[in-house]
Amino acid sequence: MISVRIHGRGGQGVKKAAQILARAAYLAGYQTQDFALYGAERKGAPVTSFVRIDKKGINTRGYVWEPDFIIVLDDTLELSCHLKGRKKTTKELINTDQKLPIKVPYCHVDATGIAVKELGKNIPNIALLGGFVKIFKPITLENLEKAVEIELGKKHPEATKKNIRAAKQCYDKVVC
Amino acid sequence: MIDILDGNQCAAWGARRAKAQCVPCFPITPTTEIIETIAAWKAKNEFKGEFVQLESEHSAASACFGASLTGARVFTATSSQGLLLMHELLPIISGCRTPMVMTTVSRCLSAPIGLWPDHNDTLAMRDAGWIMFICETNQEVLDSVIMGYKISENNKILLPVIVNMDGFVHSYTRTEVDIPEQKLVNSFLPHPKREIRLDVKKPMTLGIPAMGLDYMKFRAQLHRAMMDSFDVIDKVQKEWAKLTKRKYDFVEEYKMKGAKAAIVMIGANTTIARAAVDEMRKKGKKVGLLRIRLFRPFPEKQIRKALEKVKNIAVIDQNICPGMGGILYPEIKMALSGTKKTISNYIQGLGGNFISEKDYIAILNDAIKNKKEERKWQM
Numbered sequence: 279m280i281s282v283r284i285h286g287r288g289g290q291g292v293k294k295a296a297q298i299l300a301r302a303a304y305l306a307g308y309q310t311q312d313f314a315l316y317g318a319e320r321k322g323a324p325v326t327s328f329v330r331i332d333k334k335g336i337n338t339r340g341y342v343w344e345p346d347f348i349i350v351l352d353d354t355l356e357l358s359c360h361l362k363g364r365k366k367t368t369k370e371l372i373n374t375d376q377k378l379p380i381k382v383p384y385c386h387v388d389a390t391g392i393a394v395k396e397l398g399k400n401i402p403n404i405a406l407l408g409g410f411v412k413i414f415k416p417i418t419l420e421n422l423e424k425a426v427e428i429e430l431g432k433k434h435p436e437a438t439k440k441n442i443r444a445a446k447q448c449y450d451k452v453v454c
Numbered sequence: 455m456i457d458i459l460d461g462n463q464c465a466a467w468g469a470r471r472a473k474a475q476c477v478p479c480f481p482i483t484p485t486t487e488i489i490e491t492i493a494a495w496k497a498k499n500e501f502k503g504e505f506v507q508l509e510s511e512h513s514a515a516s517a518c519f520g521a522s523l524t525g526a527r528v529f530t531a532t533s534s535q536g537l538l539l540m541h542e543l544l545p546i547i548s549g550c551r552t553p554m555v556m557t558t559v560s561r562c563l564s565a566p567i568g569l570w571p572d573h574n575d576t577l578a579m580r581d582a583g584w585i586m587f588i589c590e591t592n593q594e595v596l597d598s599v600i601m602g603y604k605i606s607e608n609n610k611i612l613l614p615v616i617v618n619m620d621g622f623v624h625s626y627t628r629t630e631v632d633i634p635e636q637k638l639v640n641s642f643l644p645h646p647k648r649e650i651r652l653d654v655k656k657p658m659t660l661g662i663p664a665m666g667l668d669y670m671k672f673r674a675q676l677h678r679a680m681m682d683s684f685d686v687i688d689k690v691q692k693e694w695a696k697l698t699k700r701k702y703d704f705v706e707e708y709k710m711k712g713a714k715a716a717i718v719m720i721g722a723n724t725t726i727a728r729a730a731v732d733e734m735r736k737k738g739k740k741v742g743l744l745r746i747r748l749f750r751p752f753p754e755k756q757i758r759k760a761l762e763k764v765k766n767i768a769v770i771d772q773n774i775c776p777g778m779g780g781i782l783y784p785e786i787k788m789a790l791s792g793t794k795k796t797i798s799n800y801i802q803g804l805g806g807n808f809i810s811e812k813d814y815i816a817i818l819n820d821a822i823k824n825k826k827e828e829r830k831w832q833m
Contacts, residue, residue, distance in 0.1 A: 300628060301458055310458065313627040317569060338729040339722060340623045341808050 286351030291403030296327035302425035408445030409452035462487035468599025474529035478517030484621035515543035548583030553606035570806020624722035704753035713742030730814030
């Protein structure tokens with residue numbers, strides 16, 4: 279089983295990121311589970327979401343304590359707290375354009391910069407997922423594109439296009 | 455049709471496929487998404503039933519009662535304090551033998567205010583005369599809502615049904631779900647004409663006063679209908695299994711073969727406990743798990759049979775009856791009365807307090823060793 283934990287703030291699309299990632303994994307042939315955890319819903323508050331994928335079914339649920347991947351959508355979060363439970367093999371992908379005060383190696387890309395340029399607002403979730411599929415090869419960029427189309431739906435064709443453009447840029451620019 | 459849905463959307467799909475004719479409701483976290491989903495369908499005319507948002511859960515339950523009395527197929531959903539506000543109506547709905555299905559999405563009770571799940575809200579309804587299914591998976595929620603109508607509307611039963619799931623860890627967890635075709639549900643679930651219903655052309659009184667012995671006879675009938683529902687539930691579940699290959703039972707055994715110790719529990723966290731059982735089985739420890747799916751009527755016989763050869767039992771209660779302990783514990787003890795087993799009680803997960811596989815492994819390791827019955831809190 280591969281587990282992913284996503285950290286961000288209310289309004290950045292933390293829950294949606296998990297849903298899109300799970301949908302993309304499903305399209306790549308996995309069984310999936312996604313889940314988001316929040317308290318009283320409000321913008322700016324820390325939000326966490328989770329994705330589990332496995333080709334043979336998933337036999338657990340709830341909080342992911344020891345994730346294989348940690349995705350951080352906001353570098354102003356208390357990182358030491360959000361990197362809890364990391365294993366030696368855990369990979370981090372952080373949305374940032376600066377050097378972070380953490381001791382672990384991490385992949386990074388300025389998803390916010392790209393999202394602001396493409397969407398005109400700081401919703402870096404889908405952009406950063408573009409970076410993720412670069413790191414996690416079993417899910418392709420095509421799977422991600424299709425998943426964005428399904429999850430954002432026909433209601434937002436413009437947003438879908440812009441987000442896919444942003445995701446492709448992050449795919450190209452992510453540094454590990 | 456396979457789609458990725460969360461528990462709430464599954465409940466809504468159940469109501470849609472069952473062609474619920476009236477959905478009176480009042481939103482509350484973590485149920486709101488069920489109502490939102492149905493409202494969005496209604497706006498697009500994809501849902502044909504009446505959709506009514508009332509000013510409170512009490513009014514919503516009253517509207518459900520009235521609508522069902524006219525013979526309509528009724529659906530609603532609520533959680534926590536909302537369910538408690540409905541409570542006044544619940545024994546009236548069952549007492550008047552009014553069929554309907556309600557999804558309850560478990561959330562802990564105030565005070566203090568919490569949003570995350572435990573079972574004190576739904577288990578508080580255990581004496582209300584409703585048939586109660588407590589689900590573990592999204593598919594099970596969808597299937598149980600559809601099966602619920604078939605059980606509820608059976609002319610020998612005529613009892614309302616609760617289909618419960620946990621808030622957040624279940625209601626907001628998405629997995630792949632098979633949405634059965636409308637045609638299949640239509641053939642499985644015809645809408646039987648109700649003999650006793652409100653009709654302006656044939657006026658009648660329902661919910662009459664009945665004192666002493668008369669009252670007791672009504673309650674005896676209600677109890678008998680509940681006990682008779684075992685057979686009906688069994689038949690309905692078997693019929694559904696034939697159509698969909700998805701088997702449901704009153705209780706669900708997991709790796710119980712040769713088990714010396716077992717966890718007994720309800721709800722979504724069962725999925726986490728399964729992972730713990732897998733882990734321990736890999737190490738050669740003979741442990742298993744029993745999930746109670748049908749909570750009312752209480753499947754005493756099946757529980758007794760499933761636990762026949764198990765020596766040490768850990769009953770998990772994600773609820774607290776202050777001054778007594780876990781709610782499930784005494785019920786399991788009753789089902790096993792007269793047997794020589796060590797039955798311990800573990801209170802955990804109140805207010806959605808996080809639980810991991812490690813916690814269940816600790817409980818099982820503890821239970822295996824228990825010589826005396828323990829009653830513990832796991833925090």
